Amino acid sequence: MPSLGAPAEVIETFLASAHGIDVAAWLADLSPPDALQHLSNMELPRRVEVFGFLPLNIQVDFAAAFAPAELADIVTHMDADDRVDLFNGLSESEQQTLMRNLAQAERDDIRRLAGHAEGTAGAIMTTDYATLRAEMTAQEAIAELRRAAPEKETIYRSYVLDDERRLIGSVRLHELILAADDIPIGAIMNDLPVSVPVETDQEKVAKTIERYDLLALPVVDENDRLVGIVTHDDAADAMQEETTEDFQRLSTVLPFTQSLREAGIGVLYSKRIVWLVLLVFGNLFSGAGIAYFEDTILAYVALVFFLPLLIDSSGNAGSQSATLMVRALATGDVALKDWRDLILREMLIATALGVTMAAVVFPLGLLRGGSEIALVVGATMFLVVIVGSLVGMSLPFLLSRLRLDPATASGPLVTTISDAVGVVVYFSIATLLLTL
Amino acid sequence: MPSLGAPAEVIETFLASAHGIDVAAWLADLSPPDALQHLSNMELPRRVEVFGFLPLNIQVDFAAAFAPAELADIVTHMDADDRVDLFNGLSESEQQTLMRNLAQAERDDIRRLAGHAEGTAGAIMTTDYATLRAEMTAQEAIAELRRAAPEKETIYRSYVLDDERRLIGSVRLHELILAADDIPIGAIMNDLPVSVPVETDQEKVAKTIERYDLLALPVVDENDRLVGIVTHDDAADAMQEETTEDFQRLSTVLPFTQSLREAGIGVLYSKRIVWLVLLVFGNLFSGAGIAYFEDTILAYVALVFFLPLLIDSSGNAGSQSATLMVRALATGDVALKDWRDLILREMLIATALGVTMAAVVFPLGLLRGGSEIALVVGATMFLVVIVGSLVGMSLPFLLSRLRLDPATASGPLVTTISDAVGVVVYFSIATLLLTL
Structure with missing residues (x-):
C-alpha cells in the first residue's frame, strides 16, 4: 500500500x-x-x-x-x-x-x-444465489446463468427448486458444462443437498460447511423453501468470531464482537470487571481455609513460602486440561460421549504429572524447611495437581452437558476450585504431619 | 448415521x-x-x-x-x-x-x-489444478477444461501459464462461460493473481485466502513458475490447527498437532510437564519475596488471608489482557505498530479495573483485619491489577517483536511476573504502613 x-x-x-x-x-x-x-x-x-x-x-x-x-x-x-x-x-x-x-x-x-x-444462519445468509428448475435443459440452464450471473455472489452451484420454491436438488457449474446440451437438469442434479433451517446456530452452519467442504450451504424455512445461502467465506468469518469468543471466555472476559482495536474503554472495562470481581468472592473460600489454619501457619511460617507455588501449579494443570478440552469440544474433536475414556486417561496423565511435580518440589522443601516440610509440600503437590487436572477436564463437559458454553467460566472456576482445595489439602496435611 | x-x-x-x-x-x-x-x-x-x-x-x-x-x-x-x-x-x-x-x-x-x-504452503498445496494458455480461445479453453475437469480438485479458476510455466494470469469459469467463443484467454484473464512462494508459512497462506475471499491460492517457485494451489478448505484446516496451537500455548501446553482424542498419554504428559516444572522455578521468586518478609507475616498473619486473592486477581487481569492481545495479533485485528495507542488505552482500563477491585476488597480487609489491613489490601489490589494488565498486554507484543509466537509463554510469564510483583508490592506496603 x-x-x-x-x-x-x-x-x-x-x-x-x-x-x-x-x-x-x-x-x-x-x-x-x-x-x-x-x-x-x-x-x-x-x-x-x-x-x-x-x-x-x-x-x-x-x-x-x-x-x-x-x-x-x-x-x-x-x-x-x-x-x-x-x-x-x-x-x-x-x-x-x-x-x-x-x-x-x-x-x-x-x-x-x-x-x-444474530448468530443464526438467517443473519449471515445472502439472497444472491442462482436457481434453476428441474425441467430446464442444460443448455437453457447455462443461458439462464449467463443472464443472471453478474448479480449472484456464487454461481458455482445452482439450486433446483420446485413450484413451491422447495429445494429439491443442486447442480454444479462444471456438471452443467460437462453435460449434453439437451439433458434435463432433473437428470443431472444431486438429489439431496445438505441444508439447514434458518434459525440454525452460526457455529453449526460453519461446522457443516467445513465438514462437507462446501462453497455454500442452502438455508430453508420451516416448509423447506429455499430462503438463502451461507457462503464459505461468511461462515469462516462467523467461525472466527466464535473462536475469539472462546478465547475471551477462557480468559474470563465476557464475549464481545467488536474488534479489539475499535472497542472503547467502557466496553472493555465492563467485559473484564465482572469475572474479576466474582473471583474475589470465589477466593474467599481459600481465605477461609487459611483463616482456619492460622495456628499452623504461625507455627510453621515456612509453609507460606510454598503457598503460591502449590496454588499456581494446581491452577496451571487445571487450566491445561480445561483449555485442551474446550478447544477439542469446539472443533468437534471430542464429544460428550467420550467423557468416560477421557477421564480415565486424564487420571493417568495427572498422576504422572503429580509425581513429577512432587519430585521437583521435594528438594525445595528440604532446602527451605527440612524433611517434614518437604514431605508436606511433596504430598500436597501430588494431590493438588491431580485434583486440578480432573476439575479442569470435567468442568467443560459438565457445562456442555448443562447446555452452557463449555468455555464459560471454565478458567475461573478451575482456578477458584483448585485454590480452595489446594489451601485445605495443604494445611490439613501440614497440621496432621507437623503437629503429631 | x-x-x-x-x-x-x-x-x-x-x-x-x-x-x-x-x-x-x-x-x-x-x-x-x-x-x-x-x-x-x-x-x-x-x-x-x-x-x-x-x-x-x-x-x-x-x-x-x-x-x-x-x-x-x-x-x-x-x-x-x-x-x-x-x-x-x-x-x-x-x-x-x-x-x-x-x-x-x-x-x-x-x-x-x-x-x-511442514507448516508451509508447499506442504498443504495440491497439484490438482487446471491450466490454460493465453493464446487459447474461450471455446478451446472450455473444451480443454471438459477434457481435464474430472481430474482437477477445482476448476472454478484456471491458471494461465506462459512457455516457462510462469503464472501470468487466471480466469474464472463463469468468465469463460460469459465470454464470446473466439475471444483469446489473454484478453479476458485477470492480470496479476495473488500468489505466494512455496515456502510461505501456512498461517500467512490462510490469512491471504481469507483476506481476498479466494477459493484457491496459487503457489509459485523462486522463478515464478506455478507449482501448486492451496484450496480454501485446506487453508481453513491449517488455520484451525494454528488456532488450536494458540490455545495450547496460552494454557502452557507445548503445541501438538494430533487430535486430543487420539493423542497418547506419553505425548500429553510430555507436552504438559515442561511448563509446569519451569513455572515452579518461576514461583521461587514469589517464594523469595515471602521469605524476605517473614517477620511482617508473623506479626500480621491476617495478611496471608489475602495473599491468594491478590495474586490471583493480578494474574487474572494479566491473562485477560494477554489473551485479548494474542488473539487480536493472530487475526490481524491489531498489528505491532498499534502498540503505543493500545498501551495508553490499557493504562486507562487497568486503572478503572484497579479502582473497582480496590473498592471491592477494602470492606473485606476491614472485616478481616481492621482499617490498616484494609488500606494495605486496597492499595496493593489497585497496583497489582495495573501491573498485571500492563505486563499481560505488553508481553505478546514483545514476543512478536522478537519474532517469537506471541502466544508462547505469555500466559505463564504473566502469572509468574504478576505473582512476584504482587508479593513484593503487598508486603512492602504492609511493612511500610503497619510497622510505622
Whole structure:
C-alpha cells in the first residue's frame, strides 16, 4: 500500500488497480473527509466494491455523510448480506430515509434478511444465489446463468427448486458444462443437498460447511423453501468470531464482537470487571481455609513460602486440561460421549504429572524447611495437581452437558476450585504431619 | 448415521448413498477388520472417496492391510494433497513398496509434493489444478477444461501459464462461460493473481485466502513458475490447527498437532510437564519475596488471608489482557505498530479495573483485619491489577517483536511476573504502613 505522502499518480494507480479490500484498508486509515473524497471520485461499481470492504462502523459513519440518492445507489449494488448488515447498523431514521430511496426489490430483500436473530444462519445468509428448475435443459440452464450471473455472489452451484420454491436438488457449474446440451437438469442434479433451517446456530452452519467442504450451504424455512445461502467465506468469518469468543471466555472476559482495536474503554472495562470481581468472592473460600489454619501457619511460617507455588501449579494443570478440552469440544474433536475414556486417561496423565511435580518440589522443601516440610509440600503437590487436572477436564463437559458454553467460566472456576482445595489439602496435611 | 446394530439394508443404503465423510466417520468407529471389509465391498471410486475422508492415522493402519496393488489403485485416484499426506505417514519400506506399484506420473507427483517442510504452503498445496494458455480461445479453453475437469480438485479458476510455466494470469469459469467463443484467454484473464512462494508459512497462506475471499491460492517457485494451489478448505484446516496451537500455548501446553482424542498419554504428559516444572522455578521468586518478609507475616498473619486473592486477581487481569492481545495479533485485528495507542488505552482500563477491585476488597480487609489491613489490601489490589494488565498486554507484543509466537509463554510469564510483583508490592506496603 502506498504511504500517505506518496506521489499523486502512485496513489491514483493504487486506487484504480489494487484489490478492493486493500483500497478499503488504506482508506480506513485516512481522515473521513479525505476517504470520502477518494470514494466519490471512483466509478460506481468500484465505489460499491471498496465501500463493501470497509469495516462496518466506518460504513455506518460514511452512510450519514452521503446524499440519500448516492447512498441508495451504493446500497442497491452491494451484496445482499453486506447491505443488510449496514442497514442494521443505521439509526431508525436513517433506515427509513434509505428505504424510501430504494426500489421495491431491494426494500423487500432487506426486510426479508433484516429480521433474523444474530448468530443464526438467517443473519449471515445472502439472497444472491442462482436457481434453476428441474425441467430446464442444460443448455437453457447455462443461458439462464449467463443472464443472471453478474448479480449472484456464487454461481458455482445452482439450486433446483420446485413450484413451491422447495429445494429439491443442486447442480454444479462444471456438471452443467460437462453435460449434453439437451439433458434435463432433473437428470443431472444431486438429489439431496445438505441444508439447514434458518434459525440454525452460526457455529453449526460453519461446522457443516467445513465438514462437507462446501462453497455454500442452502438455508430453508420451516416448509423447506429455499430462503438463502451461507457462503464459505461468511461462515469462516462467523467461525472466527466464535473462536475469539472462546478465547475471551477462557480468559474470563465476557464475549464481545467488536474488534479489539475499535472497542472503547467502557466496553472493555465492563467485559473484564465482572469475572474479576466474582473471583474475589470465589477466593474467599481459600481465605477461609487459611483463616482456619492460622495456628499452623504461625507455627510453621515456612509453609507460606510454598503457598503460591502449590496454588499456581494446581491452577496451571487445571487450566491445561480445561483449555485442551474446550478447544477439542469446539472443533468437534471430542464429544460428550467420550467423557468416560477421557477421564480415565486424564487420571493417568495427572498422576504422572503429580509425581513429577512432587519430585521437583521435594528438594525445595528440604532446602527451605527440612524433611517434614518437604514431605508436606511433596504430598500436597501430588494431590493438588491431580485434583486440578480432573476439575479442569470435567468442568467443560459438565457445562456442555448443562447446555452452557463449555468455555464459560471454565478458567475461573478451575482456578477458584483448585485454590480452595489446594489451601485445605495443604494445611490439613501440614497440621496432621507437623503437629503429631 | 445408523447404529451398529441397524438392519443390514439400512447400513447398505447408508454406505451407498451417504456423504463420504459421514461413511468414513462411521467406519472409523468399527473394528478395523469390519471397516476394511466394508471398504473392500465398495466400488473403487467410492472406496477412494471414503478412504480419503478417514483420519490419517487410520489411513496409515489400513494401508498396511491392503494388498500392494489394491493400495496403489486407491492412492492413484486420491487427491494429490491427501495422498502425499498418507505417503509421509508410511514407513520407509511401505513407501518403497507403494512407489514400485505406482505409475510414473503419480510417483513424480508424490516426489514433487513430499519434500516440503511442514507448516508451509508447499506442504498443504495440491497439484490438482487446471491450466490454460493465453493464446487459447474461450471455446478451446472450455473444451480443454471438459477434457481435464474430472481430474482437477477445482476448476472454478484456471491458471494461465506462459512457455516457462510462469503464472501470468487466471480466469474464472463463469468468465469463460460469459465470454464470446473466439475471444483469446489473454484478453479476458485477470492480470496479476495473488500468489505466494512455496515456502510461505501456512498461517500467512490462510490469512491471504481469507483476506481476498479466494477459493484457491496459487503457489509459485523462486522463478515464478506455478507449482501448486492451496484450496480454501485446506487453508481453513491449517488455520484451525494454528488456532488450536494458540490455545495450547496460552494454557502452557507445548503445541501438538494430533487430535486430543487420539493423542497418547506419553505425548500429553510430555507436552504438559515442561511448563509446569519451569513455572515452579518461576514461583521461587514469589517464594523469595515471602521469605524476605517473614517477620511482617508473623506479626500480621491476617495478611496471608489475602495473599491468594491478590495474586490471583493480578494474574487474572494479566491473562485477560494477554489473551485479548494474542488473539487480536493472530487475526490481524491489531498489528505491532498499534502498540503505543493500545498501551495508553490499557493504562486507562487497568486503572478503572484497579479502582473497582480496590473498592471491592477494602470492606473485606476491614472485616478481616481492621482499617490498616484494609488500606494495605486496597492499595496493593489497585497496583497489582495495573501491573498485571500492563505486563499481560505488553508481553505478546514483545514476543512478536522478537519474532517469537506471541502466544508462547505469555500466559505463564504473566502469572509468574504478576505473582512476584504482587508479593513484593503487598508486603512492602504492609511493612511500610503497619510497622510505622
